[in-house]
Amino acid sequence: MGRARWVYDKALNHPPVVGALPVADELLVVTLEEVTAEAVIVRAWRLGSAGPVPAGSGVRIHLTAFST
Incomplete structure (x- = not known):
């Protein structure tokens, strides 16, 4: 839950x-x-006040990858 994989x-x-x-x-x-x-x-x-919990689906994450 809360995971995303980018290939x-x-x-x-x-x-x-x-x-x-x-x-x-x-x-x-x-x-x-x-x-x-x-x-x-x-x-x-x-x-939140209860501490960290895995985010559900629908969360958007901007990913960048830098390689030389």
Whole structure:
């Protein structure tokens, strides 16, 4: 729950530097769970008074990958 997987258009030579920015009207945090030369898996968390909980579906995340 709260996970997204992005497969790059083509595999890279090595894992890239990844940026993840949630696009929402609420307080969210995105964590990188796995970064490989082929894909990245992120998880979005909602922050509230009860502590962090995985965000549900429909959360938008802007991802960028930089490789040299």
